C-alpha cells in the first residue's frame with residue numbers, strides 16, 4: 001500500500017466531523033491526494049447498513065447482530081473504497097474504523113475482544129490504520145454538544161455509563177500503542193483542538209518522509 005490510512009475516533013459530539021474538514025484543508029495545503037470517508041458507511045451498501053444501525057426502531061438489535069453488521073459494512077468499504085484508494089497512492093481519512101468496534105461493541109456492550117480480533121483479521125487481514133487521532137472529551141460535554149446539534153440516533157439513546165466505558169476503552173487502546181495513537185483534548189476551544197491536530201499530523205508526515 002502506498003497511501004496512508006488515518007482514522008479519527010472518539011465518543012459522541014467530540015467534533016470528528018468538524019475536525020475532518022480541518023484535516024482535509026491541511027492535506028490540500030500539503031498537496032497530498034486523499035479521500036475522506038466514514039464508518040459505518042462509505043459505499044452505497046455500507047450506507048444502507050449504517051441506516052439499519054443508527055435508526056432507532058422497535059426491534060432490539062442483538063449485540064452479535066450489531067457487531068456483524070459493523071464488520072459487514074467494513075468488508076464492503078475496504079473492498080470498494082479503502083484498499084483501492086490506498087493502492088492508488090491516496091491517503092484515506094476515515095471518520096471511525098475498527099477502534100470504534102473495540103470501544104462500542106467491546107468496552108461499551110461487553111463483547112469479547114478476542115471475537116472482535118477474529119473478525120478484524122477476517123475482514124482486514126493485516127491492514128491497520130497508520131495514525132489514529134482520538135478526540136477525547138468528558139462524556140457529558142460531548143453528549144451536550146451532540147444533543148444541541150441533532151436528534152439522538154440509536155447509539156445516542158444509551159446511558160452515560162455506556163459512553164464512560166466507551167471512552168475508557170479508547171483511552172486503554174491508545175495507551176497500548178502511543179506510536180499509532182494521538183489523544184487530543186477535545187474539550188478545548190476549536191482553535192486549541194486544531195492546533196493539536198495539526199501538530200500530530202505534522203509529526204506523522206515527518207515520519208513518512210524518506211530521509212535524504
Ligand code: Z5A
Pocket residue numbers: 010011012013014015016017018019039040054070095096097098099100101102104105145146148149153155156186187188189190191193
Ligand atoms: N459505531 C460503533 O458502534 N461501532 C463501530 O465500529 C463504528 C461506529 C464504526 C455513528 O457514528 C455511530 O456508530 C456512533 C458509534 C457507532 N455512535 N453514535 N452516535 P458517527 O460518527 O456517525 O456519529 P457520532 O459519533 O454521533 O458523531 P457525531 O455526533 O456526528 O459527532 P462528531 O462528528 O464527533 O461531532 P461534530 O458534529 O463535529 O460536533 C458536534 C457539535 O459540537 C457541533 O455542533 C460542533 O460545532 C460542536 N463542536 C465541535 N468541536 C467543538 C469545540 N472544540 N468546542 C465547542 N463546540 C464544538
